Amino acid sequence: MTLPRQILLLYRKDLRVEVRKKESLIAMAFFGVLIMVILNLAAGLDRRLQAEPAAGVLWVAILFSSVLGLGRVFAREKENNCVAALLVSPLSPGALFAAKALVNFTLMSFSELVLVPVFFALFGAGLQPGLPVLLLLLALVNIGFSAAGTLLSALAAGTRRNEVMLPILLYPLCLPLVALAVKATGAAFGGRPMTEIRDLIESMAAFGLIYAAAGYLLFSHAVREA
């Protein structure tokens, strides 16, 4: 089988599981909305947020809820020792990484379909939506976060404390991505043009590229031990 077909096969398998069980998406969207409500309390009730703190609220909600989905995608394979079966099968570990990263990307994108409208409903007053820029930023963060998250969820799944380890490993690595995203989104919400945040966007793309490459190369080592 060619690599794209292998990836597609694995991707469809995982999406089918998700569509039937709906365990990740509901949890992600619910938790994300919950975080926004909590952050609204933290930011001070009934206060209109500036562009940059508002961007921070959006990204904290997205990234903290995404880690729920990231952990499940790999832990599910561990439960009936499906990892061993996948490794015995003639699928390459690189395809496994790409498929899992794509699944995580899809899950994040679908939960954002809920979170972004809710965010604008709760905090949107006085913000410029800047939709094309926002969509680009969402895509870049999803790529970076799902690439790094897929690799690290393989590590976390191999430890005794899976649910605890994933955030501990993932968030320090993603701190620069979050900082860039908050800055860029704040500029977009403030109605500034895209040319002003070009170097931020390039750095975010670099993050995605670095972790896609690192994940593709290192995943086979990590998954064999998981």
Place this chain on the structure above:
Amino acid sequence: MLKRFDPFAVLALVGIPGAAATVFFYAPLERTMGVVQKIFYFHLGLAAAAFLSFFVACVAGVLYLLRRQRVWDERGTAAVEVGVLFTTLVLLTGSIWGRPIWNTWWTWDPRLTTSLILWFIFTACLILRSAVEQEEKRAVFCAVMAIVGFVDVPVVFLSARLWRSIHPTVIRSEGIALEPAMIVTLAVSLAAMLILWRALFRLRCSIQRQENTLLDLQQQLQR
């Protein structure tokens, strides 16, 4: 295989008090900052050694994954542990200096933020190590984490430009903005810190090696 006598440990035993003596008795007093400035000599040496150890951890991680030899896991672990220790000291000495000079313990400056993020990444690596029991799995996981932690450095630097900088840049491309006596002191303390780093690194490697040998012996006994 157990060395009783490590030349680097002896050198560090002489070097660190020597560097301290140079800092306090040879280096001139800085005009505006006074005696507080003297912490800089240790701060910079510690920072250089910390970055060196993260680089060593990444290289050891790559070599472990390629060759699967236990010695590279030992070196990687030693480098990460010593690196976390040195980064902690960098952050502490920086804070002690910043309190009187910047009038704050902490500020979100690019270099401070970068060091803090690196500290988080490599401390996570230590936590990961404590969460896995099987030796080979632990070695692979830590190697992967050390590599992905190190490849994060360029992006951390890129993102760090977001914060405005008030950190002094002593070493610029045009040269070093210091008195000659201060440069000598800096060189002495930098060398002493690197020797100390090497001594600690070797010590930690040999502890790790002995632990592994002990585990092997235990397994042989159980059979």
